[in-house]
Amino acid sequence: MGKRRTSNRPPSHRRTAQQAAADKIADLAAAAKQAEDDTKVSAALAEQGLEPAANDDAVLSAYDTLLRQAADYERAAAAARERRQAAELAEAAADAARQRLDAELAEAAAARKTAEALQAEATTELELLRVRSERVSAREQEARDGFAAKAQAARAELEDELERRRQAARHEEQERRRVLDEEHAKQVAGLEKDRAAFRRSEDDLHHQRQALLEQQIQVQRRLDDLESEIKAHAAAKVAALDRELQVLRIQSDARIEMIDELRQELAEREKQLLRIGGTDPQYLIDERDRLAADNAELRGKLAERLADDDLHRLRWLEQQHREVAGERDRLAYRVQELEGAALASRINNLQMKQLSDAERHFEVLARGYESRIAELQGAVQELTHDRPDPGTPLFPRCVAMDDDPELSEPGVISADRPDLSRLARSLQAVMFADSRRAYRLNDVCVLLGGLAMSRLHLLEGMSGIGKTSLPVxxxxxxxxxxxxxxxxxGWRDRTDLFGHHNTFERRFEESEFLQALYLAQTPRYRGRPFFIVLDEMNLARPEQYFSVLLSKLEYEGEPIQLVTRGTGRAPQWFVDGWRIRLPSNVWFIGTANQDESTLEFADKTYNRAHLMELPAQRPRLPRPATLPEIEPYSTIALRKSFEHAKQAHGADTAEVREFLDVIADDLREHGRAVMGPRLERQLEAFVPVVVDAHAGDPVAERPEGEDSGQDGRSLAADHFLAWKILRSLRGRYDVTPGGLGKIRDAVCTAWELRRLRGAPMRCVRLLTDEQRRREG
Structure with missing residues (x-):
C-alpha cells in the first residue's frame, strides 16, 4: 500500500497547464481519501487505548508517502505554470497554435484518463485498508466494549471533521476547475479569433490572386487582340501596296510600249519627209531666210544699175521665190498634219485594242450567263413539271405512321409498380443474354438512378466499350x-436536328430525329419509356443544335414550331398541324468520345444531364438456370417506383447530404464548387433509386470492380460527388494542384467520418488524374 506509484504521462516539457492541474486534483483527492481512512483507523485504536502495532507502521508510512506525493504534485503544478508561460510565449502563428491546441486537448484527455485510473487504483488500496481495519476491529472487539460510547463520540467528531475537509476539498476542486475552464475558454476564443483572422487573410489572398490572374488573362487577351489587329493592318497594307505596285507595273509597261511605238512612228514620218522634200523643214526655213537676205542684197545692187531686162528678170525671180516660199509653207503644214494624224492613229489603235479586249470579256460573260439561265430554266421546268398536288401531306412520313395499324394499338403494358432491386438484376441478366454484352450491376443501378434524375444522359468512355449498345x-x-x-x-442549328421545309416540293424533309420523336407519341409507344440515342453527340456543339430541347427538358412550355403554316393532311399528333410536343416518355442519351475530333460539352449541358463513364473492362456473369421475364412496364409504373424509393429511403438521402455538407467548406474554399438548387433536386431523385436498386443479394461478377465494396448509399454518394460536382473542376484555371489534394483529403476524411462502405474510388481517381495532369 505504501508503494510509490509512477506516472505514465508524457514528458514534462509536453504537458500543459490543464494537464498539470488535472493531475494535481486527482492526486489530492486520492491523498485526502487515504488520509481519511488512516485517521479512522488511528482514532479507533486510540478509543481502545491501544497504540499502533508494529505491523501497522505500513499504514502510517503510506500516509507519509501520500503527503510527499502531494508536495511533489505541488512542485509539478508550479513547474506546469512555468511551462504554460513558456508555451504562451512560443505561440507565434495561428495555424501552429491551432495544431498545438488540438494536440494538447488530446493529451489532456489522455492525462485525465490516467488520473481517473490512478484514482481508481487509490480507491482500491483504500478499500484494502478498510478491510484490514475491520479485521483489527474484530480482533479487539472485547477491548472496545468498555469504551463504546467514547469511541462513538470520537468517531462522530472525526466524521464531522472529515466531512468539512471533504467539502473544502470539493469547493477548492470546483474553484480550480472553474478557473481552468475560464482560462481554457479564453485560450480557445483567442485561437478562434486567430483562426478567423487567418482564414480572412487566406480569403483575401485568394481573391487577390484570382483578380491578378483575371488581369493577366485580360492583358494577354488584349495583347493577342492587338497583335492580331497589327497583323491584319499589316496584311491589308501589304496587299494594298501589292495592288498599287501591280497597277504601276502595268502602267509602266503600257507607257514603255507607247514610247516604242511613238519612236517607230516618228522614224516613219522622218522617212516620209525625206521622200517628199529631201530636206529637213528647219533647213528649208533657214535657207529661206538666207535667200531673203541675199535677195535684199541683190536688190540693192540692182538698184544701182538696173536695166529693163534685169528688172524683168528680177521680177521673175521674185515670183519664183514667192512660189517656192508658198510651196515650202504648204509642205510644212502638211508635215504637221501628218504628224497629228499619226498620233491620233496611235491613240485610236490603243482604244480599239482595249475595246476589243472588253468585247471578248463581255462575250465570255454573256455565254456564261446564257448557260446559267438555261440551267435555271431547265431546273424550274423540271421542278414545276412534277410539282406535287397541294393536297399532299407536308409531313408524309409522320402521316404514314398514323396509317400504320401496328402503331395504332397500345399493346400490353403493366401499370404495376416494379421492384427496382429485382428489375436491376433482371435487366442485367436479360441484356447479357440478348446482346452478349455484360454490364456491371453498379452501372445498371446508376443508370436507373439517372432515369429518375434527368431525361438527358451522357455516356462517356473509350470507343468500342458499348456506350451505344447499352441504351439499345x-x-x-x-x-x-x-x-x-x-x-x-456540321450541325449548327435545330434544322439539322428536326429537318427543313422544301418550298419547291412543298414538303418537309423529316429527319430521323423528328420521326423518332413522333413515333414516341403514337399509341403504341406513348405509354412506354422511349429512348433516342444521339451517337457521337459532341461532334458538333449540342448547345447550338440541341438548344431548344435543353430548355424544353427543364421548362416544357409551348410546342416546338417546325413551319409557319401547314398544308395538306396534318399528322394526327401534331399541334395545329405544324408544331410538335416534347413527349414526357422520351429520354435522350448522348454518347461521347473524348479525342481530338470532338468538342467539349458546356457546363449548361453537364448541369442538366446525368453523366456516366462506362469501364473499359466488362465483367463475366454466371449463366442463370432460367432467364427472368421482364414485363413491358409503363412510364407511369417506373415513375411510381422512383417515387416509392424516394419515400422509403429518405434517410439515405439525408446521410449523403450530410456527407456533402461535411466537405462543403473545402469544396467552396479550394474549388469554388457549391450545391445549387438544381443539384439538390437531382440528389433527392438520384440517391434513393440507386439505394433501392442496389439492395438485395450481390451478383457474382468476375473480375470484381474497384467499387465492389460499396453499398447503394456509398455508390450513389461517390458517383454523384464525382460526376456532378468534382467534374466541374476540370480545366479550371483558379483551382491549384494543392487545392485538388486538399479536396481529396477532405473527401476521404468525410467518407470515414460518415462510415460509408468501401472507398470513394471515383472521386479519388478523378481528383488524382486532374492533379497529375496539372502537374505535368
Missing amino acids: ALAKALGTECTVVEVQA
Missing part, C-alpha cells in the same frame, strides 16, 4: 423502342 439493350429488355441518330460534325 435496355430498350429491348424493357420491351420498348430505341432510335439511334448519328450526329454530323
